[in-house]
Amino acid sequence: MAAAQLTSTAVTSAPTIAARDDNNQLTIKVIALAPTEADILVFDNAPEPTAPELIELKSREYGINSRLALAIARCESRFRQYDKKTGEVLRGERNRHDVGVFQINEQYHLEKSRELGFDIYTAAGNVEYAIWLMSAYGRAPWVWSRECWSRAV
Secondary structure (H helix, E strand, C coil): CEEEEEEECCCCCCCEEEEECCCCCEEEEECCCCCCCEEEEEEECCCCCCHHHHHHHHHHHHCCCHHHHHHHHHHHHCCCCECCCCCCECECCCCCCEECCCCEEHHHHHHHHHHCCCCCCCHHHHHHHHHHHHHHHCCHHHHHHHHHHHHHC
């Protein structure tokens, strides 16, 4: 749990707005401050979004069919980013270069994912890079698992 302490002294009061950015950072925009001095503690203990929640969110942002994205992730990893036994990033059973929720292949995609600022070794980076791939190339990167996911869409 993260905590931040804010101290304010100002002349007028008004509502504040709180929001989360893409990095799950809590931002508080103060419209105006209260006329008295006050200490405010902000606790950020929101749970990390699940892989399906990330997929839904990023699909909406990129205008991608979330049913397709969810079906692919279910087939590729059963929505897992990490191996439950080792705690390490989940690797493909047939190809050890495939990693994470969408089984992104390191040999083909690591350089491009880094160039775009995505870390495919984290759930958020793996999901967003996969959604970016779908927006650029459609279903093609997951053609090998089509037999599994095509029935769901």
